[in-house]
Amino acid sequence: MKPKLKRFLSAPLLHFLLIGFVIFYASYYISKRRDAHRIIIDKSVIAKLNMAWEAQFGKMPNTNELKIAADEYVKEEVLVREAQLLGLGQDDEIIRRRLQQKMAFLLKDNIIVPDPSQTVLENYFKLNANKFSEAPKVSFSHIYFSADNSSNEKAKERAIIVLHRLQTRVSPQRAPELGDHFMLLYDYSNLGKTEAQGLFGDSPFTDSLYTVKENKWTGPFSSGYGWHLLYVDKKQDSIIPPLSAIKGQVMESYKNDKLKEMDNEVMEKLVEKYTIEFKAD
DSSP: OOHHHHHHHTOHHHHHHHHHHHHHHHHHHHHHHHHHTOOOOOHHHHHHHHHHHHHHHSSOOOHHHHHHHHHHHHHHHHHHHHHHHTTTTTTOHHHHHHHHHHHHHHHHHTOOOOOOOHHHHHHHHHHTGGGGOBOOEEEEEEEEEEOTTSOHHHHHHHHHHHHHHHHTSOOOSOOGGGSOOOSSOSEEEEEEHHHHHHHHOSSHHHHHTTTSOSSSEEEEEEOSSEEEEEEEEEEEOOBOOOGGGSHHHHHHHHHHHHHHHHHHHHHHHHHHTSOOOOOOO
């Protein structure tokens, strides 16, 4: 060993620094271990417990209920810390997904989308007008024929006979008495297709509401209930309302789209901070 290096290693100052480092690290380690086993319930924790209790039960907790909430908090904190000490969170897909979601929410919360000017909003509306179109609607009456007391074919035959009667004379716009009792309504006004599907299912009867000619009895058309004769007295094609009528809806859509755009930009900047290496082998 060279004389200079030997003198350096035997110097009291070096020994002092090494001993100091060992003491500092030991103190830090002991303090960290002690903190890992210390649970502090301060005013901020109590405030969160009060808010959580009020959100769940609709009222602030009394003294006994607050103690119950605090006990549950302690149990939860103990389990979380013990799991962390055992490294249970490492390579856990559920925890990774939860952290990813929380970070994504945090990024979005820090993004503020300013209100667009009238010109910007008008241009957005022109480019995305189809997003705001109102679905076709129909007003109609129907006559119902049930297969409950006969066969499906018999019910259809009865519907055809009634249809011929209606077509050979000046027919009324509604005639529910010519058919069977129906559990829902016989007459509907301004019904959209989604609503019609909810009432009559995805059936030939539902489809026919928007395709048959107006002001005449047609059918029979089947649904999950049975057979129907149909009289459509008014149809409204799909329309796009003026911006003035749906300004709030357009504004909300604009802000949602702009938020996605700004969120993507923030994400791209975060990705740029990292070096990405693909190693297939």
